[in-house]
Amino acid sequence: MTGVQPSDVPSDAKTLDSSLGTIVGGGTAKELANAFGMQTIADLLGHYPRRYALRGESTDLTRLIVGDIVTVIAQVVSVTESEMKNRPGTRVTVRITDGRDTLSLVFFGKGKNGTRGSQNWRTRELSPGVRGIFAGKVTEFGDQVQLAHPAYKLFDGDLEDLDEVVSDPKVKRMLQDIVPIYPATAKITSWEIADAVALTLGALGPIPDPVPEMLRRDEHLMSQAEALELIHRPHTATDWQSARDTLRFTEAWVLQCALVQQHTQAKERHTTAREPVPGGFLDRFDAQLPFVLTLDQQIAAAEIAVDLSSTSPMSRLVQGEVGSGKTVVALRAMLAVADSGGQAALLAPTEVLAGQHLRSITAMLGENLAADLMPTLLTGQLPAAQKRKTLLRIVSGQSHIVIGTHALMSDNVEFFDLGLVVIDEQHRFGVNQREVLRQKGATPPHTLVLTATPIPRTIAMTVFGDLDVSTIATLPAGRQPIESVVVPLDEHPSWFFRIWDRVAEEVALGRQAFVVCPAIAPKLVEEGELLAESENAATDAPARAVASAPRVATRPGQRAGRGAAVPDEHKHPINDVETLIGGMRQYRPLAGLRIEPLHGRMTSEEKDQTMRAFAAGDIDVLVATTVIEVGVDVPNASVMVVMDADRFGVSQLHQLRGRVGRGGVPGLCLLATYAKTGSTSRERIDAVAATLDGFRLAELDLELRQEGNVLGDSQSGDRSSLRLLRVAIDGELIARARQAALFLIGGDPALRTEPVLRQAVERRLNDNQLTWLHKG
Known part of the structure; x- marks a missing residue:
């Protein structure tokens, strides 16, 4: 070639x-x-x-995996022939052994040379005691694994005579050929x-x-x-390894060229510069701020100010630790835009978080600034009359700060002068959704993306290579430490009760508690659904089967049907909000406490009322799904209990933990799990408990996952996963590819001198991805 x-x-x-x-x-x-x-x-x-299989690799029969292509050296134990019931011909079954286990070989046929007779020639050839090399695909019939119609070569004598046998070219090819194993389907x-x-x-x-x-x-x-x-x-292992290295770099190169090209072209667009005015909204806000911004906040704020003052649209990602103060930095950007007469739209992934943002921003602004700026909330479930009033405020420019959910992207939402789009927890939104909002600006609005999930450098280069990145790593002064404790219920089932005793102790001190479950109700699990709000949750058939058993609460959240035995990992009943609340209310130490649910199947009004009541101290314990994962700020909440912690990802656990320790008292996070010591799930939970450093956990999470769809459907198109590139281990390679891309595209943004590369960029990224990369 x-x-x-x-x-x-x-x-x-x-x-x-x-x-x-x-x-x-x-x-x-x-x-x-x-x-x-x-x-x-x-x-x-x-x-x-x-992966690749060497035909000559002798596979241990005790370790066969269905679907794999294997080669085994074994001895025939028995051979039988029987007529097939539904069609002419016979079935020959051969049992072979490698001295450790046995395996069946099956051959279907009408006899040699197409005759309707038996395959007695095969039964004679594969007689008991004969040794050979057998190669084929492992299949399953009933509860038995087998090789159907395997290729084989027989030889006389002991296995020590193998060197003599492989002089046969056919056998040598069988032993030496490298077989590519592709991702396949049935x-x-x-x-x-x-x-x-x-x-x-x-x-x-x-x-x-x-x-x-x-x-x-x-x-x-x-x-x-x-x-x-x-x-x-x-032909050799060196061949595919060298080829993989080349194609891995090519993948990084093409992707980085696309990202750098988009970033460069975005800078060439024209928009309205947004600068604060002396004595304006931003100056008034800074003058009343009751605390001093951390150094990281000041640096991020300065970077944003420079971007906003440019006539090129800002495209900046602000990543920060849980509770590091990203919202105040974003609010300062909104006020700079308001000083220029423009509006800012903050897009939040859930109504709970949108409502939380409205309350916290209004509180930070204070009464006078809030009256002038009129922060407004728009969600899909507003009453018709209130929605009309809200839409009028937005289109007239009366509201300078608009906070909302997906409702902001509706056709009937028009802005007076949209100057800034702030996207909170951007991974929750699809490409087209974000673009619809940006298109509502008369000129391209500046864009600020916030994430409370720290991003490893290689992910930032790979996924957010079209954005400038600011990092807020330090926490504001006064933040209380959080103690994280793993509660291994498989080893210590009695500790289940201690969880609720500890919650009761905290509430007795005048504090509040969060309890998080991976599901809303048993029915969800029984149907094979886990709440979509818990994006990293997993499910399995044994868990669903147990969850469907009759429910009799003998302790908070326990279901009957499994006797006294402690369930195995992923075989215990999945904790859900409804069942757990029922059990908690019956547990004597929790008697009399105000325990209420919060989940995605409640109406917008119910969720808002619940969060307001919890924030006001009218609820002692909030039992919720991960709707409270990000952004929820209740300073009096001191304890977070995560049930079935093994069903959540590292970043989710870190985010959930960040909901406590936000006030004047230390936080406590209890990670309850049935995952066994030494399992991957348990290692993940132990790692979270061992450090509060979200950036270290992000790197660890990447190491644990190794590969996968780091771009994600929300970031790009439907075939967006990396193929050979592994961000966990290819950081240096990605950095080299990015530097080369910066050099090339700096002199040729449109890739006019590299038509093959330009075509490769277009070929690698489908239409959805191109839409994402080239929208500004």
């Missing part, structure tokens, strides 16, 4: 943009499209093997994908390289054509 001259290329040679159906056939193309969204040759060749197998790849590689013409030759040489990369050939059809 390398070194091909134009005259050598067949006239019907295919390109990376050619349709798959023209090569692999309509049926296979349809299955590939249904399973993986593949449409073009580039899509198929970008579907890399997930309808399109790894073998079929490999066949499709082989057809495609054979039909391709020259493959242009998106990495410039000089950069390829500096990075010691092979050509794109050679890399694609060797990752799919390697």
